[in-house]
Amino acid sequence: MGLQTPQERIETVFSQINDNLMMIHNYAKQSRGFFTRMAGKIAAMTFIQYVNFARQHPIEKIKYALIQFNQRVYFLSSYNSF
Secondary structure (H helix, E strand, O other): OOOOOHHHHHHHHHHHHHHHOOOOOOOOOOHHHHHHHHHHHHHHHHHHHHHHHHOOOOOOOHHHHHHHHHHHHHHHHHHOOO
């Protein structure tokens, strides 16, 4: 099920950034810190979309990419701790 219009695509991306990467909750005290944090969150979103694209998964499913990444990190950390 793809998105029909560019407006829906943009709304979906901003919703995902707000929900999963918590763009609204930034505790920057200066405008430079604010822009740095926003650039980092947008870069993280772009990286997650690229990982999904490289794995041939739908790029709008970023929550599943985050879950898979966390499971792999947990597996590797439990495997190396003996």
